[in-house]
Amino acid sequence: MSLLIINIKELLQVRETNVTIVKGNDMKILPTIKNAYVLIDYDTIVEYGSMDDYENIEADEVIDAKGKIVLPAWCDSHTHLVFAGDRSQEFVDRINGLTYEEIAARGGGILNSAEKLQNTSEDELYEQSLKRLNAVIKLGTGAIEIKSGYGLTVDAELKMLRVIKRLSKESQVKIKATLLGAHALPKEYKDNKSAFVDLVINEMIPKVSKERLAEYIDVFCEKGYFSLEDTERILNAGVEHGLIPKIHVNQFNAFGGVALGVKYNALSVDHLEELNNEDVDALKNSKTMPVALPSCSYFLSIPYTPARQIIDAGLPIALATDYNPGSTPSGNMNFVVSTACIKMKMTPEEAINAATINGAYAMGISNQYGSICRGKKANLIITKEIPSYHYLPYAFGDNLIDKVIINGRIVL
Numbered sequence: 001m002s003l004l005i006i007n008i009k010e011l012l013q014v015r016e017t018n019v020t021i022v023k024g025n026d027m028k029i030l031p032t033i034k035n036a037y038v039l040i041d042y043d044t045i046v047e048y049g050s051m052d053d054y055e056n057i058e059a060d061e062v063i064d065a066k067g068k069i070v071l072p073a074w075c076d077s078h079t080h081l082v083f084a085g086d087r088s089q090e091f092v093d094r095i096n097g098l099t100y101e102e103i104a105a106r107g108g109g110i111l112n113s114a115e116k117l118q119n120t121s122e123d124e125l126y127e128q129s130l131k132r133l134n135a136v137i138k139l140g141t142g143a144i145e146i147k148s149g150y151g152l153t154v155d156a157e158l159k160m161l162r163v164i165k166r167l168s169k170e171s172q173v174k175i176k177a178t179l180l181g182a183h184a185l186p187k188e189y190k191d192n193k194s195a196f197v198d199l200v201i202n203e204m205i206p207k208v209s210k211e212r213l214a215e216y217i218d219v220f221c222e223k224g225y226f227s228l229e230d231t232e233r234i235l236n237a238g239v240e241h242g243l244i245p246k247i248h249v250n251q252f253n254a255f256g257g258v259a260l261g262v263k264y265n266a267l268s269v270d271h272l273e274e275l276n277n278e279d280v281d282a283l284k285n286s287k288t289m290p291v292a293l294p295s296c297s298y299f300l301s302i303p304y305t306p307a308r309q310i311i312d313a314g315l316p317i318a319l320a321t322d323y324n325p326g327s328t329p330s331g332n333m334n335f336v337v338s339t340a341c342i343k344m345k346m347t348p349e350e351a352i353n354a355a356t357i358n359g360a361y362a363m364g365i366s367n368q369y370g371s372i373c374r375g376k377k378a379n380l381i382i383t384k385e386i387p388s389y390h391y392l393p394y395a396f397g398d399n400l401i402d403k404v405i406i407n408g409r410i411v412l
C-alpha cells in the first residue's frame with residue numbers, strides 16, 4: 001500500500017538520518033521544502049522532494065495538499081495518560097484558593113488518583129485510557145511515553161503497566177512505558193518512607209523488569225515527595241535492572257535533582273520550572289534532554305521552564321504535555337507548542353523542533369521518528385490550509401489539523 005502526498009505548500013522538519021537531536025542555536029533552524037511531495041510505502045517514508053523535481057509516481061492513494069503544510073506527527077515524551085476518572089473537584093478547590101501542595105497534603109492529589117485507579121478494573125482502565133489515546137492521536141500525536149505512578153501498590157502499578165502494554169499492542173502509535181513507582185507516598189507508609197522505597201526497589205523494579213513492562217524508571221524527586229537520597233537509591237536499582245532513568249525534577253524546588261539525573265545518564269529530566277545555574281551547568285556536556293511541560297505551568301499557574309536560558313546555554317530542549325488528571329488534564333501538543341511560543345518565548349522553529357525530533361530523542365526513538373527522512377516511520381500531520389507554519393502556534397486554540405497519518409495510514 002503506497003500513499004503519495006503532492007503539492008504540499010511547505011514540508012517541515014526535513015532532516016538527514018543522522019540528525020537525532022537539535023541543540024542551542026541550531027534549534028532556530030527548521031529545514032523545510034516549499035511546494036513539496038512525500039511518498040510513503042506501507043509504514044515508511046521512502047521519498048520526498050520538491051514538486052519541481054517530481055516525476056509522475058504511481059501510488060495506491062494520492063492526497064493533494066495544496067495550501068497545506070505537512071510536518072512530522074508530534075512526539076509527546078512525558079504523559080500519565082493511563083488514569084482513572086478525573087480530579088475536576090480539585091480544580092475547583094484550587095480556584096477557591098487551595099494550592100496544589102495543600103490539596104496533596106490533605107490526601108488529595110496523586111493519592112486521590114491512586115485510590116480511584118486501585119478501584120477500577122484493568123479492562124475499564126484500558127477503555128478510559130484508549131479513549132484518551134485516540135483523542136490525542138487525532139490532535140496529531142504519533143509517538144507517546146506513558147508512565148505508571150497512580151497505582152502505588154505493586155499490583156496496581158503492574159495493572160497500569162499492563163494497560164500501557166495493551167495500548168501499545170492495539171494502537172498504531174509508538175508507545176514507550178515508564179515505571180513511576182515513587183510518585184507519592186501512600187498513606188500506609190506515611191511514617192516509613194524508606195519501607196516504601198524498599199518496596200519500589202525490591203518488588204516493583206524486579207517484577208517490571210522481568211516482565212518487560214517498562215523501559216524507563218522515573219521518580220518524583222521533589223520536596224514532600226522523594227528526596228535526592230530516595231531518588232538515587234531508586235535510580236541505582238532501576239539501572240541495575242536495565243531501566244533507563246527519565247525523572248521528574250525541579251517542578252517546585254531546585255535542590256540538585258538535575259545533576260543527579262545527569263549522573264545516572266538520565267535520558268531526560270522533566271519539568272524544570274525552577275532552574276538555577278548549577279542545573280544548567282550540569283546539563284552541559286551531558287546526553288540528558290531537558291523537557292518542559294508548559295501546559296502544567298499554565299494549569300497550575302506556576303513558572304514556565306526558562307527555555308531561553310536553556311537554549312541560549314547551547315542546550316537542547318523538548319516539549320511534552322504531561323497529560324495527567326491533576327496538574328495537566330490535556331494531551332494537546334498543539335496547545336503545548338503555542339504556549340511555548342507565547343509564554344516561554346520560543347520561536348515557532350524552536351518549538352516545532354522541541355515537539356518533534358527532540359521529543360523523539362527523549363523517548364529514545366529519534367532514529368525512527370520526529371523528522372521527515374527516508375526510512376523513518378510515516379507519522380505525519382497534514383494541516384488545514386494556513387498562511388504559514390507560524391500560524392500553527394499563532395492561532396492558538398484553533399484546530400488546524402486536517403489529516404493525521406500514523407504508520408502510513410490515514411487515521412483522521
Ligand SMILES: N=CN[C@@H](CCC(=O)O)C(=O)O
Nearest residue numbers: 109110220322324325326327
Ligand atoms: N508532578 C508529578 N506528577 C504529575 C502530576 C501528578 C498529579 O497531580 O496527579 C506531573 O508531572 O505534573
Ligand SMILES: [Zn+2]
Nearest residue numbers: 078080248322
Ligand atoms: Zn509528569
